[in-house]
Amino acid sequence: MLNNLLPEVLLNAMRRFDQNKITELRLRRNCPVVMNYFGKNIMLTSSDGQSVYCNKDMIDFVVRRGTENSLYAYNHQIKQGFITACGGIRIGIAGESVNSDNFLPKTIKDICSINIRIPHEVINCSAVAFKFIYSQGQIKNTLIVSPPGAGKTTYLRDIARKISEIRDKVINVLVVDERYEIASCLNGSAMLNVGKFADIVSGASKKYAFTNGVRALRPDVIITDELADEEDIEACMYAINSGVKVVASVHGDSLAQLKSKQSFNKVLNENYFERIVVLSDKNGPGFCKAIFNENLNCIYF
Amino acid sequence: MVYVLCVGIMCVSALIGKKIAKIVVLRDEFYKLIVVFCDYLKTNISMYRMKTNELIDGFVKNYPSQFDKIFIGFKKCIGAVNNELQLTEIGFLKTSEIQEIKNFLLQLGTSDEANQIAAIENFKQVISYRTELCKKSRNIKEGLIFKISLAIGSVICILII
Numbered sequence: 479m480l481n482n483l484l485p486e487v488l489l490n491a492m493r494r495f496d497q498n499k500i501t502e503l504r505l506r507r508n509c510p511v512v513m514n515y516f517g518k519n520i521m522l523t524s525s526d527g528q529s530v531y532c533n534k535d536m537i538d539f540v541v542r543r544g545t546e547n548s549l550y551a552y553n554h555q556i557k558q559g560f561i562t563a564c565g566g567i568r569i570g571i572a573g574e575s576v577n578s579d580n581f582l583p584k585t586i587k588d589i590c591s592i593n594i595r596i597p598h599e600v601i602n603c604s605a606v607a608f609k610f611i612y613s614q615g616q617i618k619n620t621l622i623v624s625p626p627g628a629g630k631t632t633y634l635r636d637i638a639r640k641i642s643e644i645r646d647k648v649i650n651v652l653v654v655d656e657r658y659e660i661a662s663c664l665n666g667s668a669m670l671n672v673g674k675f676a677d678i679v680s681g682a683s684k685k686y687a688f689t690n691g692v693r694a695l696r697p698d699v700i701i702t703d704e705l706a707d708e709e710d711i712e713a714c715m716y717a718i719n720s721g722v723k724v725v726a727s728v729h730g731d732s733l734a735q736l737k738s739k740q741s742f743n744k745v746l747n748e749n750y751f752e753r754i755v756v757l758s759d760k761n762g763p764g765f766c767k768a769i770f771n772e773n774l775n776c777i778y779f
Numbered sequence: 780m781v782y783v784l785c786v787g788i789m790c791v792s793a794l795i796g797k798k799i800a801k802i803v804v805l806r807d808e809f810y811k812l813i814v815v816f817c818d819y820l821k822t823n824i825s826m827y828r829m830k831t832n833e834l835i836d837g838f839v840k841n842y843p844s845q846f847d848k849i850f851i852g853f854k855k856c857i858g859a860v861n862n863e864l865q866l867t868e869i870g871f872l873k874t875s876e877i878q879e880i881k882n883f884l885l886q887l888g889t890s891d892e893a894n895q896i897a898a899i900e901n902f903k904q905v906i907s908y909r910t911e912l913c914k915k916s917r918n919i920k921e922g923l924i925f926k927i928s929l930a931i932g933s934v935i936c937i938l939i940i
Binding site: 545546547548549550551553584585665 | 824828829830831832833857887888889890891892894895
Protein backbone atom coordinates (compact mmCIF):
# COMPACT_ATOMS: atom_id res chain seq x y z
CA MET A 479 0.00 0.00 0.00
CA LEU A 480 2.94 2.35 0.58
CA ASN A 481 4.25 1.65 -2.92
CA ASN A 482 1.37 3.61 -4.42
CA LEU A 483 1.63 6.44 -1.93
CA LEU A 484 5.30 7.33 -1.48
CA PRO A 485 7.85 8.67 -3.97
CA GLU A 486 10.70 6.41 -5.11
CA VAL A 487 13.35 8.15 -3.00
CA LEU A 488 11.49 7.31 0.23
CA LEU A 489 10.64 3.76 -0.84
CA ASN A 490 14.30 3.06 -1.63
CA ALA A 491 15.42 4.37 1.77
CA MET A 492 12.75 2.33 3.59
CA ARG A 493 13.66 -0.97 1.91
CA ARG A 494 16.36 -1.61 4.52
CA PHE A 495 13.79 -1.55 7.32
CA ASP A 496 11.13 -4.05 8.42
CA GLN A 497 7.94 -2.52 7.00
CA ASN A 498 5.81 -4.17 9.69
CA LYS A 499 7.57 -2.16 12.39
CA ILE A 500 7.06 1.24 10.78
CA THR A 501 4.07 2.96 12.33
CA GLU A 502 4.63 6.59 11.33
CA LEU A 503 6.42 8.63 8.74
CA ARG A 504 6.70 12.38 9.23
CA LEU A 505 7.47 14.60 6.28
CA ARG A 506 8.29 18.22 7.03
CA ARG A 507 9.33 20.67 4.32
CA ASN A 508 13.09 21.15 4.17
CA CYS A 509 13.62 18.90 7.17
CA PRO A 510 14.86 15.34 7.54
CA VAL A 511 12.21 12.63 7.23
CA VAL A 512 11.43 11.06 10.60
CA MET A 513 10.16 7.52 11.00
CA ASN A 514 8.64 5.77 14.01
CA TYR A 515 10.35 2.39 14.02
CA PHE A 516 9.90 -0.13 16.80
CA GLY A 517 8.23 2.61 18.82
CA LYS A 518 11.19 5.00 18.49
CA ASN A 519 11.47 8.13 16.34
CA ILE A 520 14.51 7.95 14.09
CA MET A 521 15.67 9.94 11.06
CA LEU A 522 15.25 8.03 7.82
CA THR A 523 18.57 7.50 6.14
CA SER A 524 19.46 6.24 2.71
CA SER A 525 21.90 3.36 2.12
CA ASP A 526 24.88 5.76 2.19
CA GLY A 527 23.98 6.91 5.70
CA GLN A 528 22.75 10.37 4.67
CA SER A 529 19.44 11.65 6.08
CA VAL A 530 16.64 11.82 3.56
CA TYR A 531 15.35 15.39 3.32
CA CYS A 532 11.76 16.23 2.48
CA ASN A 533 10.84 18.94 -0.02
CA LYS A 534 7.60 20.48 -1.31
CA ASP A 535 7.40 18.07 -4.26
CA MET A 536 7.51 15.06 -1.95
CA ILE A 537 4.60 16.36 0.12
CA ASP A 538 2.60 17.28 -3.00
CA PHE A 539 3.25 13.82 -4.40
CA VAL A 540 1.94 12.07 -1.28
CA VAL A 541 -1.13 14.32 -1.05
CA ARG A 542 -1.92 13.80 -4.74
CA ARG A 543 -1.56 10.03 -4.47
CA GLY A 544 -3.40 9.91 -1.15
CA THR A 545 -6.39 11.75 -2.62
CA GLU A 546 -6.24 9.65 -5.82
CA ASN A 547 -5.92 12.91 -7.77
CA SER A 548 -9.34 13.99 -6.49
CA LEU A 549 -8.87 16.79 -3.98
CA TYR A 550 -12.57 17.79 -4.13
CA ALA A 551 -13.56 14.27 -3.01
CA TYR A 552 -11.41 14.60 0.10
CA ASN A 553 -12.03 18.24 1.00
CA HIS A 554 -14.29 17.33 3.92
CA GLN A 555 -11.39 15.37 5.40
CA ILE A 556 -8.76 17.98 4.51
CA LYS A 557 -10.80 20.62 6.38
CA GLN A 558 -10.46 18.44 9.48
CA GLY A 559 -6.75 18.03 8.95
CA PHE A 560 -6.43 14.52 7.60
CA ILE A 561 -6.73 12.31 4.53
CA THR A 562 -7.53 8.62 4.67
CA ALA A 563 -5.66 6.82 1.92
CA CYS A 564 -6.01 3.32 0.55
CA GLY A 565 -5.19 0.54 3.01
CA GLY A 566 -6.38 2.54 6.00
CA ILE A 567 -3.32 4.80 5.98
CA ARG A 568 -4.11 8.09 7.66
CA ILE A 569 -2.27 11.21 6.62
CA GLY A 570 -2.41 14.09 9.09
CA ILE A 571 -1.94 17.49 7.45
CA ALA A 572 -0.47 20.72 8.76
CA GLY A 573 -0.58 23.87 6.72
CA GLU A 574 -2.30 27.22 6.37
CA SER A 575 -6.00 27.07 7.11
CA VAL A 576 -8.22 28.97 4.69
CA ASN A 577 -11.16 30.16 6.76
CA SER A 578 -14.61 31.37 5.85
CA ASP A 579 -16.02 34.63 7.26
CA ASN A 580 -17.02 32.94 10.50
CA PHE A 581 -13.54 31.44 10.86
CA LEU A 582 -14.62 27.90 10.09
CA PRO A 583 -11.97 26.19 7.95
CA LYS A 584 -12.79 25.84 4.26
CA THR A 585 -9.63 24.01 3.31
CA ILE A 586 -5.91 23.80 4.03
CA LYS A 587 -3.38 25.25 1.61
CA ASP A 588 0.42 25.38 1.48
CA ILE A 589 0.77 22.07 3.29
CA CYS A 590 4.08 22.24 5.15
CA SER A 591 4.12 18.88 6.89
CA ILE A 592 2.30 15.56 6.92
CA ASN A 593 2.23 12.64 9.31
CA ILE A 594 1.61 9.30 7.60
CA ARG A 595 0.22 6.82 10.13
CA ILE A 596 0.45 3.24 8.98
CA PRO A 597 -2.02 0.86 10.62
CA HIS A 598 -0.97 -2.64 11.59
CA GLU A 599 -3.52 -5.22 12.52
CA VAL A 600 -2.51 -6.86 15.81
CA ILE A 601 -4.67 -9.95 16.16
CA ASN A 602 -5.59 -10.78 19.76
CA CYS A 603 -4.11 -7.63 21.25
CA SER A 604 -7.30 -7.23 23.30
CA ALA A 605 -7.34 -10.82 24.56
CA VAL A 606 -6.62 -9.84 28.18
CA ALA A 607 -9.32 -7.17 28.37
CA PHE A 608 -11.88 -9.11 26.30
CA LYS A 609 -12.32 -11.65 29.10
CA PHE A 610 -13.69 -8.79 31.19
CA ILE A 611 -15.52 -7.01 28.35
CA TYR A 612 -17.48 -10.14 27.38
CA SER A 613 -18.57 -11.93 30.50
CA GLN A 614 -21.64 -13.91 31.56
CA GLY A 615 -22.72 -14.06 27.95
CA GLN A 616 -22.93 -10.28 27.61
CA ILE A 617 -20.88 -7.42 26.20
CA LYS A 618 -20.28 -4.77 28.84
CA ASN A 619 -20.36 -1.05 28.09
CA THR A 620 -16.65 -0.32 27.90
CA LEU A 621 -14.47 2.76 27.84
CA ILE A 622 -10.89 2.39 26.62
CA VAL A 623 -8.67 5.09 28.15
CA SER A 624 -5.41 5.53 26.33
CA PRO A 625 -2.75 8.16 25.63
CA PRO A 626 -2.09 8.99 21.94
CA GLY A 627 -0.21 6.29 20.05
CA ALA A 628 -0.87 3.56 22.61
CA GLY A 629 -2.95 1.46 20.24
CA LYS A 630 -6.54 2.19 21.23
CA THR A 631 -7.84 2.10 17.66
CA THR A 632 -6.08 -1.21 17.03
CA TYR A 633 -7.60 -2.43 20.30
CA LEU A 634 -11.11 -1.38 19.26
CA ARG A 635 -10.70 -3.11 15.93
CA ASP A 636 -9.61 -6.29 17.64
CA ILE A 637 -12.60 -6.11 20.00
CA ALA A 638 -14.92 -5.78 16.99
CA ARG A 639 -13.31 -8.86 15.43
CA LYS A 640 -13.50 -10.85 18.65
CA ILE A 641 -17.20 -10.05 19.03
CA SER A 642 -17.84 -11.61 15.61
CA GLU A 643 -15.86 -14.71 16.66
CA ILE A 644 -18.01 -15.45 19.71
CA ARG A 645 -19.27 -19.00 19.24
CA ASP A 646 -22.91 -19.76 18.51
CA LYS A 647 -23.87 -16.11 18.59
CA VAL A 648 -24.38 -13.42 16.01
CA ILE A 649 -23.89 -10.05 17.67
CA ASN A 650 -24.57 -7.16 15.32
CA VAL A 651 -21.91 -4.49 15.61
CA LEU A 652 -22.20 -0.92 14.37
CA VAL A 653 -18.79 0.66 13.83
CA VAL A 654 -19.07 4.46 13.94
CA ASP A 655 -15.91 5.42 12.09
CA GLU A 656 -16.04 9.20 12.12
CA ARG A 657 -12.43 9.69 11.03
CA TYR A 658 -12.05 6.53 8.93
CA GLU A 659 -9.56 5.05 11.39
CA ILE A 660 -11.23 1.91 12.67
CA ALA A 661 -12.37 0.19 9.48
CA SER A 662 -11.04 2.66 6.88
CA CYS A 663 -13.75 2.11 4.31
CA LEU A 664 -12.83 2.76 0.72
CA ASN A 665 -15.39 2.46 -2.07
CA GLY A 666 -17.74 0.61 0.28
CA SER A 667 -15.25 -1.99 1.50
CA ALA A 668 -13.51 -2.04 4.87
CA MET A 669 -9.74 -1.89 4.37
CA LEU A 670 -9.20 -3.22 7.90
CA ASN A 671 -10.90 -6.30 9.33
CA VAL A 672 -13.65 -5.46 11.84
CA GLY A 673 -15.33 -8.87 11.82
CA LYS A 674 -18.12 -10.56 9.88
CA PHE A 675 -21.09 -8.89 11.58
CA ALA A 676 -20.16 -5.23 11.43
CA ASP A 677 -22.08 -2.37 9.81
CA ILE A 678 -19.84 0.59 9.22
CA VAL A 679 -20.89 4.23 9.15
CA SER A 680 -17.95 6.34 8.01
CA GLY A 681 -17.40 10.07 8.06
CA ALA A 682 -20.59 10.94 9.95
CA SER A 683 -20.74 12.67 13.33
CA LYS A 684 -21.30 10.40 16.31
CA LYS A 685 -24.60 12.15 17.08
CA TYR A 686 -25.97 11.37 13.61
CA ALA A 687 -24.49 7.86 13.43
CA PHE A 688 -25.63 6.82 16.89
CA THR A 689 -29.17 8.21 16.55
CA ASN A 690 -29.87 6.94 13.06
CA GLY A 691 -27.84 3.79 13.50
CA VAL A 692 -29.80 2.72 16.57
CA ARG A 693 -33.10 3.33 14.76
CA ALA A 694 -32.26 1.96 11.33
CA LEU A 695 -29.56 -0.66 11.82
CA ARG A 696 -30.61 -2.05 15.21
CA PRO A 697 -27.15 -2.90 16.45
CA ASP A 698 -26.39 -4.93 19.57
CA VAL A 699 -23.08 -3.14 20.12
CA ILE A 700 -21.74 0.20 18.88
CA ILE A 701 -17.99 0.65 18.61
CA THR A 702 -16.55 4.11 18.22
CA ASP A 703 -13.30 5.96 18.66
CA GLU A 704 -12.28 9.14 20.49
CA LEU A 705 -15.11 10.56 22.56
CA ALA A 706 -14.06 14.17 22.46
CA ASP A 707 -16.85 16.41 23.68
CA GLU A 708 -20.24 16.56 25.39
CA GLU A 709 -22.07 15.83 22.14
CA ASP A 710 -20.17 12.55 21.71
CA ILE A 711 -20.82 11.56 25.30
CA GLU A 712 -24.54 12.35 24.98
CA ALA A 713 -24.68 10.20 21.87
CA CYS A 714 -23.18 7.31 23.89
CA MET A 715 -25.65 7.86 26.70
CA TYR A 716 -28.54 7.85 24.22
CA ALA A 717 -27.38 4.49 22.84
CA ILE A 718 -26.83 2.95 26.27
CA ASN A 719 -30.25 4.15 27.42
CA SER A 720 -31.72 2.55 24.30
CA GLY A 721 -30.31 -0.81 25.38
CA VAL A 722 -27.39 -0.88 22.96
CA LYS A 723 -23.97 -1.69 24.35
CA VAL A 724 -21.20 0.79 23.62
CA VAL A 725 -17.46 0.24 23.39
CA ALA A 726 -15.68 3.57 22.99
CA SER A 727 -12.27 5.12 23.52
CA VAL A 728 -11.06 8.38 25.01
CA HIS A 729 -7.73 10.14 25.31
CA GLY A 730 -6.17 9.93 28.72
CA ASP A 731 -3.43 8.08 30.57
CA SER A 732 -5.21 7.13 33.76
CA LEU A 733 -8.59 6.87 35.44
CA ALA A 734 -7.69 9.82 37.65
CA GLN A 735 -7.10 11.98 34.58
CA LEU A 736 -10.44 10.85 33.16
CA LYS A 737 -12.20 11.78 36.39
CA SER A 738 -10.72 15.29 36.15
CA LYS A 739 -12.51 15.87 32.83
CA GLN A 740 -15.79 17.56 33.64
CA SER A 741 -17.55 16.19 30.59
CA PHE A 742 -17.08 12.64 31.86
CA ASN A 743 -18.41 13.26 35.38
CA LYS A 744 -21.95 12.20 34.57
CA VAL A 745 -21.05 8.95 32.78
CA LEU A 746 -18.62 7.95 35.52
CA ASN A 747 -20.87 8.91 38.46
CA GLU A 748 -23.95 7.26 36.99
CA ASN A 749 -22.05 4.06 36.08
CA TYR A 750 -22.82 4.19 32.36
CA PHE A 751 -19.66 2.25 31.56
CA GLU A 752 -19.35 -1.17 33.20
CA ARG A 753 -15.72 -1.60 32.24
CA ILE A 754 -12.94 0.99 31.97
CA VAL A 755 -9.78 -0.34 30.36
CA VAL A 756 -6.65 1.77 30.79
CA LEU A 757 -3.95 1.25 28.16
CA SER A 758 -0.34 2.32 28.29
CA ASP A 759 2.50 2.54 25.78
CA LYS A 760 5.22 2.05 28.39
CA ASN A 761 5.67 -1.65 27.57
CA GLY A 762 4.80 -1.22 23.91
CA PRO A 763 1.50 -0.11 22.32
CA GLY A 764 -1.67 -1.88 23.44
CA PHE A 765 -0.43 -2.82 26.90
CA CYS A 766 -3.40 -3.20 29.24
CA LYS A 767 -2.40 -1.43 32.45
CA ALA A 768 -5.60 -1.80 34.47
CA ILE A 769 -9.30 -2.57 34.20
CA PHE A 770 -12.01 -1.04 36.40
CA ASN A 771 -15.65 -2.00 36.88
CA GLU A 772 -18.70 0.31 36.99
CA ASN A 773 -17.97 1.25 40.61
CA LEU A 774 -14.44 2.27 39.56
CA ASN A 775 -12.94 -0.63 41.53
CA CYS A 776 -9.84 -2.15 39.98
CA ILE A 777 -10.56 -5.71 38.81
CA TYR A 778 -7.34 -6.26 36.86
CA PHE A 779 -3.85 -4.83 37.27
CA MET B 780 -9.57 -3.19 -69.00
CA VAL B 781 -9.71 0.61 -69.04
CA TYR B 782 -13.23 0.52 -67.69
CA VAL B 783 -12.17 -1.81 -64.87
CA LEU B 784 -9.41 0.67 -64.03
CA CYS B 785 -11.90 3.51 -64.02
CA VAL B 786 -14.24 1.62 -61.71
CA GLY B 787 -11.28 0.96 -59.42
CA ILE B 788 -10.33 4.66 -59.48
CA MET B 789 -13.92 5.69 -58.64
CA CYS B 790 -14.03 3.23 -55.75
CA VAL B 791 -10.72 4.46 -54.37
CA SER B 792 -11.75 8.10 -54.65
CA ALA B 793 -15.05 7.29 -52.93
CA LEU B 794 -13.15 5.61 -50.10
CA ILE B 795 -10.73 8.51 -49.78
CA GLY B 796 -13.63 10.95 -49.78
CA LYS B 797 -15.39 9.01 -47.08
CA LYS B 798 -12.28 8.82 -44.91
CA ILE B 799 -11.67 12.55 -45.16
CA ALA B 800 -15.33 13.27 -44.47
CA LYS B 801 -15.15 10.97 -41.44
CA ILE B 802 -12.77 13.40 -39.76
CA VAL B 803 -15.46 16.07 -39.80
CA VAL B 804 -18.04 13.56 -38.53
CA LEU B 805 -15.72 12.35 -35.74
CA ARG B 806 -15.00 15.91 -34.61
CA ASP B 807 -18.71 16.66 -34.36
CA GLU B 808 -19.53 13.46 -32.45
CA PHE B 809 -16.50 13.71 -30.17
CA TYR B 810 -17.26 17.27 -29.08
CA LYS B 811 -20.93 16.41 -28.46
CA LEU B 812 -19.74 13.59 -26.21
CA ILE B 813 -17.33 15.90 -24.38
CA VAL B 814 -20.28 18.19 -23.54
CA VAL B 815 -22.12 15.16 -22.07
CA PHE B 816 -18.88 14.23 -20.25
CA CYS B 817 -18.74 17.68 -18.63
CA ASP B 818 -22.34 17.36 -17.41
CA TYR B 819 -21.61 13.90 -16.08
CA LEU B 820 -18.54 15.19 -14.22
CA LYS B 821 -20.48 18.06 -12.67
CA THR B 822 -23.34 15.87 -11.45
CA ASN B 823 -21.17 13.16 -9.98
CA ILE B 824 -18.74 15.53 -8.32
CA SER B 825 -21.50 17.56 -6.62
CA MET B 826 -23.71 14.62 -5.72
CA TYR B 827 -21.36 11.77 -4.95
CA ARG B 828 -17.89 13.38 -4.99
CA MET B 829 -16.72 10.45 -7.07
CA LYS B 830 -12.99 10.24 -7.65
CA THR B 831 -11.63 11.11 -11.06
CA ASN B 832 -10.72 7.53 -12.02
CA GLU B 833 -14.17 6.35 -11.04
CA LEU B 834 -15.71 9.21 -13.01
CA ILE B 835 -14.02 8.14 -16.22
CA ASP B 836 -14.84 4.46 -15.69
CA GLY B 837 -18.44 5.32 -14.88
CA PHE B 838 -18.77 7.55 -17.94
CA VAL B 839 -17.42 4.88 -20.28
CA LYS B 840 -19.82 2.34 -18.73
CA ASN B 841 -22.89 4.59 -18.90
CA TYR B 842 -22.15 6.25 -22.24
CA PRO B 843 -20.41 3.62 -24.42
CA SER B 844 -19.18 4.99 -27.74
CA GLN B 845 -16.52 4.65 -30.39
CA PHE B 846 -14.34 6.97 -28.28
CA ASP B 847 -14.08 4.66 -25.22
CA LYS B 848 -10.36 4.07 -25.71
CA ILE B 849 -9.71 7.81 -25.80
CA PHE B 850 -11.56 8.29 -22.51
CA ILE B 851 -9.66 5.43 -20.90
CA GLY B 852 -6.51 7.19 -22.13
CA PHE B 853 -7.67 10.36 -20.32
CA LYS B 854 -7.24 8.51 -17.00
CA LYS B 855 -3.46 8.53 -17.45
CA CYS B 856 -3.49 12.30 -17.84
CA ILE B 857 -5.37 13.12 -14.69
CA GLY B 858 -3.10 14.43 -11.98
CA ALA B 859 0.02 13.85 -14.08
CA VAL B 860 2.86 16.33 -13.85
CA ASN B 861 3.46 17.97 -17.24
CA ASN B 862 6.47 15.95 -18.25
CA GLU B 863 4.71 12.67 -17.39
CA LEU B 864 1.70 13.49 -19.50
CA GLN B 865 1.10 11.52 -22.64
CA LEU B 866 -2.33 12.13 -24.06
CA THR B 867 -3.53 9.51 -26.54
CA GLU B 868 -3.09 10.55 -30.15
CA ILE B 869 -6.44 11.87 -31.35
CA GLY B 870 -5.98 12.07 -35.11
CA PHE B 871 -9.04 14.16 -35.90
CA LEU B 872 -8.16 17.01 -33.51
CA LYS B 873 -5.68 19.85 -33.98
CA THR B 874 -2.67 20.16 -31.69
CA SER B 875 -4.13 23.25 -30.01
CA GLU B 876 -7.38 21.40 -29.31
CA ILE B 877 -5.51 18.46 -27.81
CA GLN B 878 -3.55 20.91 -25.62
CA GLU B 879 -6.83 22.44 -24.44
CA ILE B 880 -8.17 19.04 -23.39
CA LYS B 881 -4.80 18.24 -21.76
CA ASN B 882 -4.94 21.43 -19.68
CA PHE B 883 -8.46 20.62 -18.55
CA LEU B 884 -7.52 17.09 -17.55
CA LEU B 885 -4.39 18.24 -15.71
CA GLN B 886 -6.40 20.50 -13.43
CA LEU B 887 -9.12 17.87 -12.79
CA GLY B 888 -8.92 16.75 -9.19
CA THR B 889 -6.70 19.60 -8.00
CA SER B 890 -9.23 21.81 -6.25
CA ASP B 891 -12.28 21.71 -3.99
CA GLU B 892 -15.81 21.02 -5.19
CA ALA B 893 -16.94 24.59 -5.93
CA ASN B 894 -13.83 25.50 -7.91
CA GLN B 895 -13.81 22.16 -9.70
CA ILE B 896 -17.42 22.61 -10.83
CA ALA B 897 -16.62 26.17 -11.99
CA ALA B 898 -13.64 24.91 -14.01
CA ILE B 899 -15.77 22.19 -15.64
CA GLU B 900 -18.46 24.77 -16.44
CA ASN B 901 -15.90 27.06 -18.10
CA PHE B 902 -14.51 24.22 -20.16
CA LYS B 903 -18.02 23.14 -21.15
CA GLN B 904 -18.77 26.64 -22.48
CA VAL B 905 -15.71 26.53 -24.71
CA ILE B 906 -16.58 23.05 -25.94
CA SER B 907 -20.25 23.93 -26.52
CA TYR B 908 -19.19 26.78 -28.83
CA ARG B 909 -16.84 24.39 -30.62
CA THR B 910 -19.66 21.85 -30.94
CA GLU B 911 -21.79 24.42 -32.74
CA LEU B 912 -18.97 25.14 -35.18
CA CYS B 913 -18.36 21.44 -35.78
CA LYS B 914 -22.04 20.84 -36.41
CA LYS B 915 -22.18 23.60 -39.03
CA SER B 916 -18.97 22.34 -40.59
CA ARG B 917 -20.35 18.80 -40.74
CA ASN B 918 -23.57 19.91 -42.37
CA ILE B 919 -21.63 21.66 -45.11
CA LYS B 920 -18.57 19.54 -45.54
CA GLU B 921 -19.66 15.94 -45.05
CA GLY B 922 -21.50 15.65 -48.34
CA LEU B 923 -19.27 18.13 -50.15
CA ILE B 924 -16.00 16.30 -49.48
CA PHE B 925 -17.46 13.03 -50.75
CA LYS B 926 -18.78 14.70 -53.91
CA ILE B 927 -15.46 16.47 -54.54
CA SER B 928 -13.49 13.23 -54.24
CA LEU B 929 -15.91 11.49 -56.62
CA ALA B 930 -15.54 14.44 -59.02
CA ILE B 931 -11.76 14.18 -58.89
CA GLY B 932 -12.03 10.45 -59.53
CA SER B 933 -14.32 11.12 -62.47
CA VAL B 934 -11.89 13.65 -63.97
CA ILE B 935 -9.05 11.15 -63.68
CA CYS B 936 -11.21 8.48 -65.34
CA ILE B 937 -12.12 10.87 -68.16
CA LEU B 938 -8.47 11.74 -68.69
CA ILE B 939 -7.58 8.05 -68.80
CA ILE B 940 -10.37 7.29 -71.23
